[in-house]
């Protein structure tokens with residue numbers, strides 16, 4: 319007997335112990351064999367997620383795109399290349415973080431995941447969050463942000479450290495949105511600078527809201543120049559390259575997350 323998603327665990331209802339998802343590898347194995355929603359029928363590969371099992375920061379996107387579906391790995395398409403550059407700009411790489419998605423199988427045509435698909439799949443993400451237990455969760459785009467703060471827009475929320483329960487949530491735009499609108503790139507850079515600040519200094523700037531649940535505390539946007547210069551990145555050229563050079567297939571594959579007008583508009 320199991321308790322399902324939404325309660326933060328996939329656990330035996332009596333003992334409270336996880337059922338078959340004691341490790342990240344077990345979660346991944348279950349994901350690869352999952353038939354829990356209609357997305358199973360259209361996938362080439364499920365994309366469980368990957369990275370450092372003890373990462374301080376966990377990135378959560380929406381769902382796999384075409385290249386992710388082919389390779390079974392998250393964020394390996396154009397948006398993934400941009401994410402790699404952003405990680406490099408803060409002196410990190412994929413081996414330092416954990417990267418996962420809301421749904422583990424590609425929605426056909428890169429459409430938005432349906433509510434039933436999100437509900438069916440969230441048990442895997444919830445368990446990954448429990449197992450990695452990151453200091454900070456960075457949500458990429460609206461869908462992942464709404465997992466924790468339903469109904470809120472990403473445009474106003476991005477770049478502000480939030481707290482829900484004992485989790486620190488830092489929402490940013492989806493990299494695919496930045497690929498579509500290059501003018502969003504400075505905003506994305508600034509938000510990743512803030513991530514580096516949070517990780518370096520600890521989440522001391524968070525404030526719980528009146529209900530003790532969430533905060534609207536804004537992390538200072540001003541970067542520490544000595545810490546976060548793109549010129550210090552291992553491969554800043556990769557990030558600073560023109561969008562076209564980074565992502566010649568943007569129209570086909572960039573969408574690993576929502577591209578709604580709301581997401582693509584800063585103000």
Ligand code: SF4
Pocket residue numbers: 349350352353354355356357358364421422423435438439
């Ligand atoms: S999207 Fe999630 S719930 Fe649906 S089949 Fe894939 S792993 Fe299972």
